Amino acid sequence: MRPENHLGPREVLTGSGRPAEGPALRQHPESGRPPYHEMTNRVAVLERAAVLFALPEGVLRSLARRVRRLTVASGEMIVCQGDPGDTIFFIEQGRCRVVIERPPSVVTVAVLTDGDVFGEGPWLLKRSQQASVYAQTDCTLLAVDRQSMQLVLGRDRTVIENLTRVAEHRFRTFADTTVQAAWGTQFKEAAVVGVYSPKGGSGGTCLSLNLVGSLARRYPGQVLLLDLDFPYTHAALLAGLVPTTCLARLVQVPPDAFEEALLSAVLYHSGGPMILAGSLRPEEAEEVTPELVTRTIGVLRKTFRYIVIDLGVTISDTTLALLDLTQHIVLVAAPELSAVKSAADAIDILLRLGTPQDRLSVVLNNRSVKPAVTRSAVERMLSRGVDIEVAFDYSRPDQAAVNGEILSLTNPRSEITKGAEALADHLDAFHVKDPSTRSAAGRPDHS
Amino acid sequence: MMLATPSAGVIERTRGAVRRSAVRGQLQAIAAGKSQSLTFDLDSAALDVAALVRQATVGHRPGSVAHQRLAAAFQRSGIADVVVDRLAAADALQRIRSAQLAGALGLAHAVPWITPLLSAQEPAVRDAASRALGRIGGTASAEALLRAIRRDRPTRTLIVALARAAPDLFLETALCSPKRAGTRAPVVIAAGLRGRRASVSPLLAVLASGNRRERAAACRALGWIKAEIALPTVAASLGDRDWKVRMSAIKALTRLGPDAYMFEIEALRNDPEPRVRRTGRIATHRFFNKAARPWKWEWR
Numbered sequence: 035m036r037p038e039n040h041l042g043p044r045e046v047l048t049g050s051g052r053p054a055e056g057p058a059l060r061q062h063p064e065s066g067r068p069p070y071h072e073m074t075n076r077v078a079v080l081e082r083a084a085v086l087f088a089l090p091e092g093v094l095r096s097l098a099r100r101v102r103r104l105t106v107a108s109g110e111m112i113v114c115q116g117d118p119g120d121t122i123f124f125i126e127q128g129r130c131r132v133v134i135e136r137p138p139s140v141v142t143v144a145v146l147t148d149g150d151v152f153g154e155g156p157w158l159l160k161r162s163q164q165a166s167v168y169a170q171t172d173c174t175l176l177a178v179d180r181q182s183m184q185l186v187l188g189r190d191r192t193v194i195e196n197l198t199r200v201a202e203h204r205f206r207t208f209a210d211t212t213v214q215a216a217w218g219t220q221f222k223e224a225a226v227v228g229v230y231s232p233k234g235g236s237g238g239t240c241l242s243l244n245l246v247g248s249l250a251r252r253y254p255g256q257v258l259l260l261d262l263d264f265p266y267t268h269a270a271l272l273a274g275l276v277p278t279t280c281l282a283r284l285v286q287v288p289p290d291a292f293e294e295a296l297l298s299a300v301l302y303h304s305g306g307p308m309i310l311a312g313s314l315r316p317e318e319a320e321e322v323t324p325e326l327v328t329r330t331i332g333v334l335r336k337t338f339r340y341i342v343i344d345l346g347v348t349i350s351d352t353t354l355a356l357l358d359l360t361q362h363i364v365l366v367a368a369p370e371l372s373a374v375k376s377a378a379d380a381i382d383i384l385l386r387l388g389t390p391q392d393r394l395s396v397v398l399n400n401r402s403v404k405p406a407v408t409r410s411a412v413e414r415m416l417s418r419g420v421d422i423e424v425a426f427d428y429s430r431p432d433q434a435a436v437n438g439e440i441l442s443l444t445n446p447r448s449e450i451t452k453g454a455e456a457l458a459d460h461l462d463a464f465h466v467k468d469p470s471t472r473s474a475a476g477r478p479d480h481s
Numbered sequence: 482m483m484l485a486t487p488s489a490g491v492i493e494r495t496r497g498a499v500r501r502s503a504v505r506g507q508l509q510a511i512a513a514g515k516s517q518s519l520t521f522d523l524d525s526a527a528l529d530v531a532a533l534v535r536q537a538t539v540g541h542r543p544g545s546v547a548h549q550r551l552a553a554a555f556q557r558s559g560i561a562d563v564v565v566d567r568l569a570a571a572d573a574l575q576r577i578r579s580a581q582l583a584g585a586l587g588l589a590h591a592v593p594w595i596t597p598l599l600s601a602q603e604p605a606v607r608d609a610a611s612r613a614l615g616r617i618g619g620t621a622s623a624e625a626l627l628r629a630i631r632r633d634r635p636t637r638t639l640i641v642a643l644a645r646a647a648p649d650l651f652l653e654t655a656l657c658s659p660k661r662a663g664t665r666a667p668v669v670i671a672a673g674l675r676g677r678r679a680s681v682s683p684l685l686a687v688l689a690s691g692n693r694r695e696r697a698a699a700c701r702a703l704g705w706i707k708a709e710i711a712l713p714t715v716a717a718s719l720g721d722r723d724w725k726v727r728m729s730a731i732k733a734l735t736r737l738g739p740d741a742y743m744f745e746i747e748a749l750r751n752d753p754e755p756r757v758r759r760t761g762r763i764a765t766h767r768f769f770n771k772a773a774r775p776w777k778w779e780w781r
Contacts, residue, residue, distance in 0.1 A: 058682060059650065059657040102620055104654060112650065114678035120544075120618070121649035153649065160542060179648035180544050181589040181619030188549075 058107040073098055079126045079176055082149035085197050093186060100182035106169040112153075113167040119156035120180040125149065128173030131388055134165045134212045143208045145170065145388065151200075157183070158194070158201040164208055170388055223335040224258075225465035228360040230345040230353075232376035236368040237399040240431050241424070242344040243269055243307075244454035245364075245461075247442035249340050250306030252458065256339035258300065258308045260330075262356070263346030265316035270309050274438020275301045280311040281330060282321035293333045305443035308338075324355035331359045340461070349383070362461060363389055366397050367412065369405035374415050381416060395421040395460060397453065402426055421460060424453030497527025504528060508537035511554045512547040519558045531581035543587055543618060552586045561588060568594040576601070577609040584613030592617060596625040600632070608638050615642030622646040627655065627664060635667040643667070644674035656683040666694045673702025681708040688714055693723040700726060704733030716742045724754035731760045735767065743768060 068076070076098035080086050086094065103126075106112055113119060115135055125148055132144040132152065143165060146152055155164050157180050187193050229245070231238030239261075246259040260281070261269035270277045279299045287295045301309045313319045334341050343360065345353055357363065363384060367377035377396070384394055398412055398420045405426075413419055427441075427449040434441045442454045500521075510516035521528065534551060541547040555561040567579040568591065580598060583591040595617075598610035611629070614622040626643040633639075643652075652672040656665060669687055672680040681703065688699040688711075700718055703711040715737065718730035727749065734742050749761040 058686070059654045100620070102648075102651070102654075104650060106650075110682060111679045117677050117679070119649055123649075157544070160545070177648070177650060179619045181587075181617065181621075181648075184544060184549075185589045 058110045059104065068099065075126075076101055076103070076176060079124055079149070083124050083151050084149075085151060085200050086193065088196075089190075089193060093190065097178060097182065097186045100186065101176040101178050104175045104177055106173045106175060108169055108172050110169050111166060112169060112173075112175070113163050113165075115163050115166040117163050119153050119163050121153055121177050122151060122157065122183065123153045123167075124151055124176040124178070126174040126176055128175075129170040130173060131168050131170045132165045132208070133168065134208060136212050140390075141212045142388065143211045154197055154201045155205060158198045159205060161205075164205055171386065224338040224341045225362065225461070226331060226335065226341045226343065226356075226360045227362045227364060227461060228343045228345050228356055229364045229366060230380065231347060231366040232380040233368065233370075233373040234347050235401075236366050236373055237401065237424075237431070238346070238366045239263055239269055239272065239344055240435075240450065241364070241366050241397060241399060241454065241457070242342055243272055243440055244442040244450050245457050246307040246309075246340075246342050247305060247440040248451070248454040248458040249342070249461070250303075250308075251443065252462070253339045254306040255308075257306070258310060258334060258338045258341050260310050260312065260334070260341060260343045262312040262322065262327075262352065263344045264312060264319035264322070264348065264350075267312045267314075267344075269344055270301055270311050272435045272438070273303055273307075273309060273440055275303060275309060277301055277309075277311040277314060280314045280318065281326065282313040282318035284330075285321050285323075285326055292329065296330060296333055297337065303440070305440055307440070307443075310334075322352055324351050327352050327355050328359065331356075340465075354387070357384070357387060357389070362393050362395065362464060364395050364397055364457065366399055367416075368399055368401050369407040369409070369412055370401075371407060374407055374412050377412075378416050381418065391418075393464070395457070397421065397457060398423045399453070400424060400426040422453055422456045425449040493527075497525075500525060500527055501529075501533065504530065505533050505536065508533055508551065511550055512537045512541075514546075514550060517554055517557070519554045519560065523560060523563060529578075529581075531578065531585040534582065534585040538585075543616070548587055552588065555586055561586070564588070565591050565594055568598065573601075573603045573606050576606050580606070580609040580613040584609075584616035587617050589617055589619055589621070592619070592621045592625065596621075599625060599629040611636075611638050611642040615645035618646040618648065620648055620651065623648065623651050627668070630667050631664045635664070640667050640671050641674065644671040647671065647675060649677070650679065652677075653680055653683045656680070656687060665691065666698045669695055669698040669702050673698070673705040676706050678706065678708065681706060681711060684708075685711055685714055688718065693726060696721065696723070697725040697729040700729035700733045704729075704736040707736060709737065712737055712741065716745060719745050719749060724752070724757050727752065727754070728757050728760045731757070731764050735764045740768060 073095065077091070077094050080094050080098055080101075086097075106128075112123065112130065115133075125146055127148055130146045130150075130152065131142055132146060134141045134143055146167075152167055153163075155161055229238055229242040242259060246257050249257040259269055261267040263269070267280075281296075281299065284292065284295050284299065299310060301311070303309065312322055331341065343356055345356060365377060365380060365384070367373050381394070381396070385391070396416060396418065398409060400423070403426050409420055409423060430441060430445065430448050431450055434444070441448045442451045445451055504521045507516065507519055507521070511519065521530070523530065537551065538545070538547050552561070555564070564579045564582050565588070567575045568583070570576055570579070576598060580595055583595060592614065595610050595613050598606050599614075601607050601610065611626060614626055623643060623646045626639055626646055630639050630643065652668055652675060655668045656672060665687065669684065672684060684699045684702050684706075687695050688703070691699060696718065700715055703715055712734075715730050715733045718726050719734075719742070721727050721730065731746055731749065734746060743765070746761050746764050750758055750765070752758050752761065
């Protein structure tokens, strides 16, 4: 019997368990002393690093002569958690993700970019690598080994002390972040699921609403839909609810009363789900800032089991802040040429932003009996599989909207209901760690 | 009654032991930060200073404070300069001892003077130089060792020294470099000995696209690293057309956890190559002996 392939954080993050096809790592050729412009570039990169800021230029040049210049392809592991290390890396160009694996979760503790430094811990703190570092984009790095650092900076204790201080601070910060993230898992804080449809009319809001309905049947009173499909937020209207206040109007609320005001703004649907409108009027959309959203999610995570956010179409600062806060992203695409192209672009953006492959699900929502673009064509264009396909549901969604009903609560035969149930199962598989909880919640009958 | 006088050899040995003890005490005091002075005769035949330095730094990582204190004391006393000078001496023994001491002290600035010793005529000098570079480590040492591997036949000492000397991502970049295709097999072995998990991806690439020597080496290296993620790929190598690769795959799977692929390994007991059959038989025996042990204990 073959065991399941154990995936490390690299595979979780990048979804690439297979070997690289081309040269994923490359050292730039060097012959003796580097040429003048090369030296200038290297010195510029080293100067940018805060820890070497105070070094005299002569010492910097001496260090620059000894560095190795490396190119690392996107997705490659640079440093592995638990390994010993002897090299400090300066990022000349690109973005790297620092990840700590703490079963059962993998916690991203930092994203480093141009001018940042990593790998200093093992040398200065005499510990093994605290975190793994992966290239999130194609990166150019300058690598300085321990011997070169000692040779150049051996007599300059100040720099070593500064570096040690930075390393200790970073070690503590990463450890704190990991512990907090682990607490989130331990204390069963809500899983935040973002539903994003890159093209309007793909059925993102409809699917969000029905997903919330499906989840609410499993976990009554523990599922919230946060409607941030700006500027026109219609989720409450589609569910037959009339909101009187919204998130945008909570900006002025003092911090000590924020939680109470926020929870009182939540609308309760008779079927179980709860809805919080982002804004009531289009002009209020601008009031919803990344800070407000972060604060809101922080409060809501303690109260609910699932928070589904309808992210709408646009990618704003708020959307980006929300993407950082979500544990799962559902991308809704319709089988139309323009929608699939937009979905492919959106997937590319999401992966560039560091969304792990397995935390991104693609839902294909058929809007006609016989779509012009087939599923296989969609998968080819997206370069990945479709996780859930929702069959055409005729006029049921429109009729449900007119009646103010949520299909997944009222009509078990609806295709939308089936799709929402499949999606809820898919999310449960990731976010409900305790199977007994899942089975206890059960899948209620539609009788 | 006449007392037997001890022979001159015994006295000399005793003197040597006393001298060694004194120097060992000095070195330990320096490593512990209790003293800074260092006085001894580098030419004394009885003194193997490199061994004494290694003893004084046992349990300390390379580049640790103890190493730095010792290196600083040798620099201050001027002995380090003498050591570097003697790396170019005509006498082979002096070159060997100097290389050993430079390696034990981790004198990074001595690397350019040790590098030519890798092509010395005397095998003992070459051996001492490669070990010294392995101990010193760093990019310069690793480059020198890699050049020596490319120029001469790759020896076991050179590969082990390269594994010790190579800084992070050095071997990985060497594996991915098309210019270093000739040295890939020794580098693969070095990457396996080094045991960093960052090497897994380049090693898998070598296993997928390398020649038969490289594929065989990559299998062994992945086994040494215990890269569980490589299990399916290594298991697929059980069906490789080359018998050496098949044999390496069995050996690697033995380290990675043979139970998952025991049926595939057992199937190789009918392999046309007798050495593969034998390796498969040993792997199966090992597995079943391990599995049977609790049962035996239970019956006892």
